Amino acid sequence: MTAKSILVVDDSPTQAERLRLLLTREGYRVETAPNGKEGLRTAVARPPDLIVSDVTMPEMDGFEFCRAMKSRPTSSGVPLILLTARSSPADIITGLECGADNFIPKPYEDTYLLDRIRRVFEQLEHRKRDRLDMEVVLTVRGRKITVTADRQQIIELLFATFEEVSRQHDELTRANRELRLARAEADRANRAKSEFLFRVSHELRTPLNAILSFTQLIHTIDLPAEDQEFVRLIVSAGQHLLELIKDLLDLGRIEEGQLTLALEPVCTRDVFQETAELLQPLAAERGITVDAEPTAPSPYVMADHQRLKQVLINLTSNAIKYNRDAGHVTLDCRTTQPGRARIEVTDTGAGIPPEHLGRLFAPYDRIGADKTHGIEGTGLGLALSKGLVTAMGGDIGVHSTVGAGSTFWVELALTEDPHAAG
Numbered sequence: 001m002t003a004k005s006i007l008v009v010d011d012s013p014t015q016a017e018r019l020r021l022l023l024t025r026e027g028y029r030v031e032t033a034p035n036g037k038e039g040l041r042t043a044v045a046r047p048p049d050l051i052v053s054d055v056t057m058p059e060m061d062g063f064e065f066c067r068a069m070k071s072r073p074t075s076s077g078v079p080l081i082l083l084t085a086r087s088s089p090a091d092i093i094t095g096l097e098c099g100a101d102n103f104i105p106k107p108y109e110d111t112y113l114l115d116r117i118r119r120v121f122e123q124l125e126h127r128k129r130d131r132l133d134m135e136v137v138l139t140v141r142g143r144k145i146t147v148t149a150d151r152q153q154i155i156e157l158l159f160a161t162f163e164e165v166s167r168q169h170d171e172l173t174r175a176n177r178e179l180r181l182a183r184a185e186a187d188r189a190n191r192a193k194s195e196f197l198f199r200v201s202h203e204l205r206t207p208l209n210a211i212l213s214f215t216q217l218i219h220t221i222d223l224p225a226e227d228q229e230f231v232r233l234i235v236s237a238g239q240h241l242l243e244l245i246k247d248l249l250d251l252g253r254i255e256e257g258q259l260t261l262a263l264e265p266v267c268t269r270d271v272f273q274e275t276a277e278l279l280q281p282l283a284a285e286r287g288i289t290v291d292a293e294p295t296a297p298s299p300y301v302m303a304d305h306q307r308l309k310q311v312l313i314n315l316t317s318n319a320i321k322y323n324r325d326a327g328h329v330t331l332d333c334r335t336t337q338p339g340r341a342r343i344e345v346t347d348t349g350a351g352i353p354p355e356h357l358g359r360l361f362a363p364y365d366r367i368g369a370d371k372t373h374g375i376e377g378t379g380l381g382l383a384l385s386k387g388l389v390t391a392m393g394g395d396i397g398v399h400s401t402v403g404a405g406s407t408f409w410v411e412l413a414l415t416e417d418p419h420a421a422g
Contacts (some may be wrong), residue, residue: 003027003028003029004028004029004049004050004119004133005028005030005031005042005046005048005049005050005322006023006029006030006031006032006048006049006050006051006052007029007030007031007032007033007039007042007043007048007050007051007054007066008020008031008032008040008051008053008085009033009034009035009036009038009051009053009054009057009062010032010034010053010054010057011034011035011054011057011058012054012243012299013034015054016032016034017032017362019032019052020032022110022113022114023117024212026114026126028117031046031048033273035058035059035060036053036057036059036060036061036062036065036068037059037060037383039053039065040060040065040068040069042187042421043078044072044074044075045076047074048073049077049078049079050078050079050080050081050117050120051069051078051079051080051081052080052081052113053065053066053080053081053082053083054082054083054084055082055083055084055085055091055125056085062082062084063082063094063095063098064098065099066080066095066098066099067097067098068084069099069101070098070099070143073134074263075164076099076357078098079101079102079117079120079124080087080097080100080101081100081101081102081103081104081117081120082095082100082102082103082104083104083108084103084104084105084106085105085106085108085409088273089323092118093305096143102116102120104116104277107402132351136200138220147298151230161310164276167394175395176221176236194211197212204241204245204340205242205245207269208242208407209232209242211238212235212242214237215231215234215235215238216235218231231377237273239399247380247381247384248380250384250386250387250388251380251383251384254387254388254391259314259387259388259391261304261307261391261392262304262305263302263303263304263392264302264303264304264305265301265302265415265416265417266300266302266303266304266305266308267298267300267342267417268298268299268300268301268302268333269290269293269294269298270298270342271305271308272292272293272294272311272312272331272333273292274296274309275292275309275312275313275316275331276331278293278313279313279317279320282320282321282394283320286323286325286327287325287326288319288320288323288325288326288327288328288329289327289328289329289333290316290320290327290329290330291328291329291330292329292331294331294332294333295332296333296334298333299333299335299341299414300415300417301341301412301413301414301415302392302393302412302413302414302415302417303350303392303394303412304388305320307388307391307392308388308392308412310384310385311385311388311389311396311410312331312345312389312410314344314382314384315318315345315385315408315410315411316329316331317380317381318326318408319346319347319349319406319408320347320379321347321348322347322349323347323348324348324349324350326350327347327349328344328347329345329346329347329350330344330345330346330347331343331344331345331352332344332346335414336411339413339414340413340414341411341412341413341414342405342410342411343409343410343411343412344409344411345408345409346405346406347406348404348405349405349406350401350402350403350407351401351402351406352398352401352402353402354400357398358360358398360382360398361383361385361396362383374380378419385410388395389410389412391396392412393413394410394411394412394413395410395411396410396411399411
């Protein structure tokens with residue numbers, strides 16, 4: 001029995017060669033063409049038993065090639081399979097209009113393609129013996145399309161389309177099931193991590209408080225200057241560790257949804273002044289000025305006073321630490337849209353490269369940590385600030401210009417001054 005001949009039309013030499021080798025191994029005689037025009041010339045000169053054509057090609061795409069083949073009496077009976085990454089209803093109807101016998105969406109498995117080819121050859125004889133032309137009118141997105149083809153061709157193409165939809169549905173169902181399992185496992189691991197951090201933080205805080213208490217007692221003893229400096233370093237390191245533990249505990253509460261908030265009207269000017277007073281010693285060490293006087297009347301925002309101050313301390317301390325010597329930090333507040341107030345902390349530092357902005361609010365990630373050896377930090381401050389602001393119903397973000405500085409902003413709901421005369 002003479003081997004069936006197949007013409008592969010594809011503008012990708014790699015894909016065409018891959019198909020040629022696959023079909024040759026199955027016992028088919030294979031010829032290739034690099035585009036629709038060459039495919040048409042080859043098919044007219046040496047009509048194959050079957051054509052497998054890509055849809056997206058230059059000069060003459062697969063639809064045009066199919067239409068040209070089906071319009072010629074000598075080649076109209078050659079079955080044609082279209083390979084395409086396009087699978088919208090309009091594309092399928094276009095395939096029906098131009099006379100395609102089958103659709104195979106990309107990407108596909110080799111066994112799937114070979115099965116379709118075998119099916120086409122099996123049906124070819126049935127179509128020759130029992131051909132019944134019919135006209136079908138379809139409406140796609142309000143547009144009526146008339147498809148004239150034989151009954152078997154329409155049934156085969158629609159069946160192939162249905163089969164592909166079913167296959168994609170099964171794959172999607174399987175992927176969703178795997179995603180649910182992966183999410184459940186991630187949630188379990190996250191809960192275990194949070195519980196571990198919570199317990200370790202509690203266990204660390206008790207002895208650390210004892211160390212700090214005894215160290216502060218040592219401060220009262222008359223010691224040589226060198227020993228006093230050692231004690232100061234112990235206190236500084238202990239306080240840094242204590243702040244880290246508090247941040248870990250807060251982050252764990254946020255992740256577990258156990259953070260308790262007391263939302264109330266908060267005067268932004270008051271929080272600005274409290275923040276500036278606390279951080280003035282840190283700023284003075286490097287000659288940095290902190291301007292906490294708003295340029296407009298200070299609005300009230302709906303927030304937890306202590307948590308908002310915690311956020312501003314995080315943002316302002318970063319603005320100081322990553323600033324240039326003798327730089328400037330500004331705390332301001334303005335109305336950006338009805339019902340919302342935007343608090344801004346602006347510095348005159350080196351700025352943040354655009355490619356790093358997306359990582360800023362991720363926990364444990366310190367941008368440029370390898371270049372800032374002298375700056376203490378754990379990468380928790382911004383992640384914690386984002387969690388606190390979100391819990392208060394607000395948004396947080398940043399604008400930065402390399403070489404000019406950065407502005408971190410917090411948006412919260414505006415509210416009335418509770419002390420205003422009613």
